[in-house]
Amino acid sequence: MWIKCFKFFLFRKSLFLFSVLMTVVLDAQITFKIVELPRNTNQNPKLFLASNLNNWNPNDSQFEFKKDSEGSLILTIPTPSQKVEYKITQGNWETAEDSPNRTLEVSNSSKTVELKIQNWTQPKEKKHTAASNVKILSENFKIPQLNTTRKIWIYLPPDYEKSNKKYPVIYMHDGQNLFDEFTSFSGEWSVDETLNEIFSETGESAIVIGIDNGGETRLAEYSPWNNEKYKTKGEGNLYLEFLTKNLKPYIDKTYRTQKQASKTLVMGSSMGGLISLYASVKYPTVFGKAGIFSPAFWFVSKDLKAYLNKNKSNLKNSKFYFVAGKNEDETMAPEIETVNESLLKKSVPEKNIVVKIDEDGTHSENYWKRELKQALIWLLK
CATH class of the missing domain: 2.60.40.10 (Immunoglobulins)
Known part of the structure; x- marks a missing residue:
């Protein structure tokens, strides 16, 4: 009898120690x-x-x-x-x-x-670097869905004023970082210089609409779902409602645009990459192509996977261009591959997806700037 009691005691003690260890781990x-x-x-x-x-x-x-x-x-x-x-x-x-x-x-x-910490970087004098064909469309364009306003940038092709052509339109997030070093927080993409270069080489171009992020509200506005860990209430659906119901109709009415989905692109990096993918899947008849740079899929990984699995959108004509680097978060490339597999299962032709993972790629504007030209040439084909 005492042997059984002793064994039971050892079992209880082991269980207790295990629970303590688990508590320490957790x-x-x-x-x-x-x-x-x-x-x-x-x-x-x-x-x-x-x-x-x-x-x-x-x-x-x-x-x-x-x-x-x-x-x-x-x-x-x-x-x-x-x-x-x-x-x-x-x-x-x-x-x-x-x-x-x-x-x-x-x-x-x-x-x-x-x-x-040995040294702080010394602030450099910033200069305005936007090309002459970049303008501020509005300093305070109304976003009724979010009860706020936002600065909107517009890039017009070099031949816009000299022709009657209609142009593809690219909607890009984080407008502060697209055209002008003066407004960027860690370097600009040089979208204007890149498109001007493409135009000089090929005669092709596009209108670009840059939407400033909301600073403190950036995570919320670029996330379709809540994130309890970061106390973020997802407002991505409201943000996209603004793009599709307010901003795009205004742009199509005011400028010479090619309105069809195959000529309407959405692009962004990090959280902007996340909302770009989501926009192209939720609104494939609006955004037919997406440029997705270093996407922050990790922020809502489970919700995103579930959404892609249950979403019934017809994506057979959609195109996706993914860019990321191996010097970013270690989950970046695997998350992109998971999304890629989901898109292929949803009948997106393999030829309509590019996944570019660079050995030297970093989570930075300089890297995205470097990769922009190749991405635009493919997406604008």
């Missing part, structure tokens, strides 16, 4: 502690961790360092399930730490990471 945390700052740092700096965990937001309040009881600047987050790439910023990219991205391999145990 509650594991990473604490980032800043132990050294450059001499030119403000006396009471506001510092943030920008990373692949928060879509590289340089001033995310959920990733702001706070002083502990000893006066040290610390940030504690739950241990993520993926490798972390990150940088420390002072709230913007112009004054982030002047060094390559940091990386952190995660484990199931809690840890403290001590950070020494």
Whole structure:
């Protein structure tokens, strides 16, 4: 009898230890502690961790360092399930730490990471770089669905004023970063210079409509679904309702456009890549082609997969161009491949999909700028 009791005791003890270990794993945390700052740092700096965990937001309040009881600047987050790439910023990219991205391999145990920041980047004098055929369509175009307004840019082809031609239209997100270095936060795409170059070589071009992002509301507006972890209420459907019911009708009425879906493109990067894919799947009779650069599919991965599986849209005439780099988040390429397989299952012809994964590709405007010309030439065919 005592043997049975002893075995039962050992079983209960093992079960208890297992539960304790599981609790430790589930509650594991990473604490980032800043132990050294450059001499030119403000006396009471506001510092943030920008990373692949928060879509590289340089001033995310959920990733702001706070002083502990000893006066040290610390940030504690739950241990993520993926490798972390990150940088420390002072709230913007112009004054982030002047060094390559940091990386952190995660484990199931809690840890403290001590950070020494050697230098901050020095703000460079920005210049206006937009070409003469780029204009501001409106500083405050109304978005009734979101009860707000937004700055809208327009690029007109070099021969627009000299011809009666109608043109394809490209709708692009993050308008601040498309044409003008002065308004960009980490470099511009040079969309205008790229299209002017394509025109000089081929005579082909397109109208581009750039919609500024909403800053603090960017994650919400570019996500079709909620994300509880980042306390984001998805407003992507409202944003797309604005594009399809308000902005596109206005553009088609005001400018000489080719209105059909095969001549209407949607393009963006990161969260803009996510909403571009979603727009082309939800509204294939509006957006017939999509340029999807380094998409943040991870932000709503489960919802996106479920949506693609159940969506009944006819996509046999749609075209998709994916770009990403191996120096981005390690889930980037696999997520794109999963979406690619879903599109093929939905009868999208293989010839209508390009997936370009570059060994040296990074999550940056410079990389997207480099890849833009090749993408536009294919999408405008």
